[in-house]
Amino acid sequence: MPATEPAAADPACFSTRQIHAGTTPPTAHPVTPPVHLSAAYEFSSLRDAREAFAQREAGFTYARTGSPTVALLEQRIAQLEGGTGAVATASGQAAIALTLLALAGSAGQHPDGRAYPEVRAGHVVASSRIYGGTADLINDSLAEAGISSTWVDPHSPAAWEAAITPRTRVFLVESIGNPHGDLPDIGALAEIAHRRGVVLVVDNTLATPYLFRPGAHGADFVVHSATKYLTGNGTALGGVVVDTGSFRPEHDAARWPQFSAATPRFGQVPLVERYGSGAVLHLIRAKFLHDLGPCLAPWNAQQILAGIETLDVRVARHCQVAEALAERLLVHPGVLQVRHPSVPGDPNAARAARDFPQGTGAVLSFELEGDLTVVERFVDALRLFKLAANIGDSRSMVAHPASMTHCRLSPQLRAAGEITEQTIRLAVGREAPDDLWADLEQAFAAAGLAGNDAADSRQEVEAA
Numbered sequence: 001m002p003a004t005e006p007a008a009a010d011p012a013c014f015s016t017r018q019i020h021a022g023t024t025p026p027t028a029h030p031v032t033p034p035v036h037l038s039a040a041y042e043f044s045s046l047r048d049a050r051e052a053f054a055q056r057e058a059g060f061t062y063a064r065t066g067s068p069t070v071a072l073l074e075q076r077i078a079q080l081e082g083g084t085g086a087v088a089t090a091s092g093q094a095a096i097a098l099t100l101l102a103l104a105g106s107a108g109q110h111p112d113g114r115a116y117p118e119v120r121a122g123h124v125v126a127s128s129r130i131y132g133g134t135a136d137l138i139n140d141s142l143a144e145a146g147i148s149s150t151w152v153d154p155h156s157p158a159a160w161e162a163a164i165t166p167r168t169r170v171f172l173v174e175s176i177g178n179p180h181g182d183l184p185d186i187g188a189l190a191e192i193a194h195r196r197g198v199v200l201v202v203d204n205t206l207a208t209p210y211l212f213r214p215g216a217h218g219a220d221f222v223v224h225s226a227t228k229y230l231t232g233n234g235t236a237l238g239g240v241v242v243d244t245g246s247f248r249p250e251h252d253a254a255r256w257p258q259f260s261a262a263t264p265r266f267g268q269v270p271l272v273e274r275y276g277s278g279a280v281l282h283l284i285r286a287k288f289l290h291d292l293g294p295c296l297a298p299w300n301a302q303q304i305l306a307g308i309e310t311l312d313v314r315v316a317r318h319c320q321v322a323e324a325l326a327e328r329l330l331v332h333p334g335v336l337q338v339r340h341p342s343v344p345g346d347p348n349a350a351r352a353a354r355d356f357p358q359g360t361g362a363v364l365s366f367e368l369e370g371d372l373t374v375v376e377r378f379v380d381a382l383r384l385f386k387l388a389a390n391i392g393d394s395r396s397m398v399a400h401p402a403s404m405t406h407c408r409l410s411p412q413l414r415a416a417g418e419i420t421e422q423t424i425r426l427a428v429g430r431e432a433p434d435d436l437w438a439d440l441e442q443a444f445a446a447a448g449l450a451g452n453d454a455a456d457s458r459q460e461v462e463a464a
């Protein structure tokens, strides 16, 4: 490398040069996404800065509301979901929280779009068989923010319609339910939602756009915990909300004042007027991400981008390994029930065949035969399966939902979600099925549950 000659205008002092020397833009064109680690973005004139801050012109200002690496991730996920745009967040929880605040928060209840403490917020109808963290968010933090909710069976569209109140703004459901692999009829829920002026938000974390694209079935917004299969190796946390382009708040301006009314916050110009179909994402980014601050770090965005490059082969492998284990668990005498759409007789099998030709993901649950002592012995004996609350990692993981992910749920909600003391969740990784099965078998043995030989002889007895 030739030594760089200081330009004539270079500052003379070391302390200034150690900060400013060598800041000319690189001419390199890296083939992989670079990590843009800069909190702020420079403007070439005060006019440009003024227009960007007033949100009359697009541009990066400060990395809380966007940066080039994060923007690339947003474009890639929006593209894979068939959406019109996306906003990335620090975690899946943040993506769900910001989406619900924008669509059902109290800002939407006042004619000039402003929130007043005495104004009640909207109402959310949500699937009772949902990730425990989402249940916490809705039951506690969002409830405190005035957003009310009703939990309903994801398999009963009529129950969703019956739960609608004049304040209902959002239906929230998972395309593949955690932990039982429920596959609700997204098309039926979308039809009800749209007929009644409600927006359908689908959490597509367990499916990823490789297995299922909710937008093609009528979902208006798709949210993800990118922490899981999109990253694919259990390293980075991240989340994203995708607009599929179907929700047009200007068609019912009175119902959606936060998008259709002029507010001081956005220069007295309604968001739908300035941003058209991008109004919702703009409110999420420019208000909630800006004010509350759960932004995705550029490092994490780069990790997630790298993960997405292998999404199809990874998810196909996850599905294949999970199906192999489900098949073997099904005939094990220590197992009362296996829940995974690939299992013959599973209530979700028909929808799986229709809508999930590539597989139904790698989260499965089963009911162990025995009391909590047996459950504890089984879980503690596992070696390859890590006892950890995550899914979508390369490594297989085991969880006891009643003690872990779903521990804060009310007894009623836990019952509605069919989470018992005997429910074991497996988040199947990408190891060899035989090694994983050997680990499960030794754990069954350690828990005093008979092995496969006994299962075979029991089947023979039943057949006789």
Ligand SMILES: *Cc1c(COP(=O)(O)O)cnc(C)c1O
Binding pocket: 091, 092, 093, 094, 131, 133, 134, 174, 178, 203, 205, 206, 224, 225, 226, 227, 228, 237, 238, 239, 391
């Ligand atoms: C993990 C998870 C979330 C929350 O995402 P984080 O990235 O952990 O905040 C939301 N929904 C589902 C289905 C999840 O599995």
